[in-house]
Amino acid sequence: MVLTLYGNSLSTCAKRVGQVLLEKQVPFQVVEVDLSKRENRTLEYLSKQPFGQVPYLDDDGYIIYESRAISRYIAEKYADQGTPLIPTELKAKGLFEQAASIEQSNFDAYANPAVYEMIIKGYLGLPRDKGYFDKLIAQLEPRLDVYDEILSRQRYLAGDELTLADLFHLPYGVLLVEAGSNAMEVRPNVARWFRELVERPSWQAVKDGVKSTA
Template identity: 70%
Template sequence: MVLTLYGLSFSTCTKRVATVMHEKQVPFKLVQVDYLKNEHKSPAFLEKQPFGQVPYLDDDGYIIYESRAICRYIAEKYADQGTALIPRDLKAKGLFEQAASVELSNFDYYATRAVFEVVYKPKLGLVPDSAVFDSLVATLEQKLDAYDRILSKQKYLSGDEVTLADLFHLPYAVSLPEAGVNAMEVRPNVARWLKDLTSRPSWQTIKDGISSTA
């Protein structure tokens, strides 16, 4: 059975999963969830994804949600094809898990909220809070100073091979300039790393919208 991904073509979290699907050369069908019709809050959707969020994955009746969990599932199920995104060596895997934790705690927390504050709030008819935005960006810049030191010593966040931990950053890393934040571009090692990631065929294929591949 072809994997079915329920999400949105332009959703950041759906893009995170689709990038990994392309890296692992896994065909998938994208089922668009109509937010305007509140399909994500329908009883049928909530039965699969109780938080009413996208995406979720259906693998022949096996349902899994949360984009990073889906990515790990795909990377391990298809470990022997495409790019090896989770190391098998214990110590290398430990560094991967460390990097994945760094992304969630030291990047995503600040980047997603900063983007939401000035990009998505106006689209929702809400008023951005400039003080909140400035505080988030200031902290993110401090975190990216640490990133720059790490990336001065190695190609990727957990070593010299790309992993899920690197790819997890993509959707919001490319959204920061839309929010008026150039914190990644002005740090040379971070900028080099991000250019490498955004140049990958997997991201180039889905950056302007996701399409089914099966």
């Protein structure tokens, strides 16, 4: 059975999963969930994703949600095809898990609310707080300084091989510029690393919306 991704094709988390599916060369279908019509709050949807968030994945009746968890599931289920995204050697996998934790604790924790403040609130017609955005970026920047030092010694965040930890940065990283921050661009090693990620065909295929491949 073809995997089915239920979500909004323009959402950051759907793009995260869509890119991984493409990297792993896994055919999939997208079922669009219209957030403006609150389709994510129906009883049917909530029976699959009880938090009412997007996306979730249906693999022949096996339901999994949370974009990073979905990505890990795909990467391990299809480990023998496409781009290797989770190391199998114990120490390398430990460094991958370390890098994945770095992304969630030291990047997403600041980039996500910053993008929400300046971009998502605009879509929703809500007032934006530039001062709060600036505070979040000020907290993110010293962490990106550490990224820059790490990336001066290795190609990717977990070493010299691409992993999910790198790809996890893309949805919010690309929106930081649109939100008004050049934090990813002014640090040379971060800029080199992120430019390479953005140029991957898988990201180019989902950046304007996730589309079915099957």
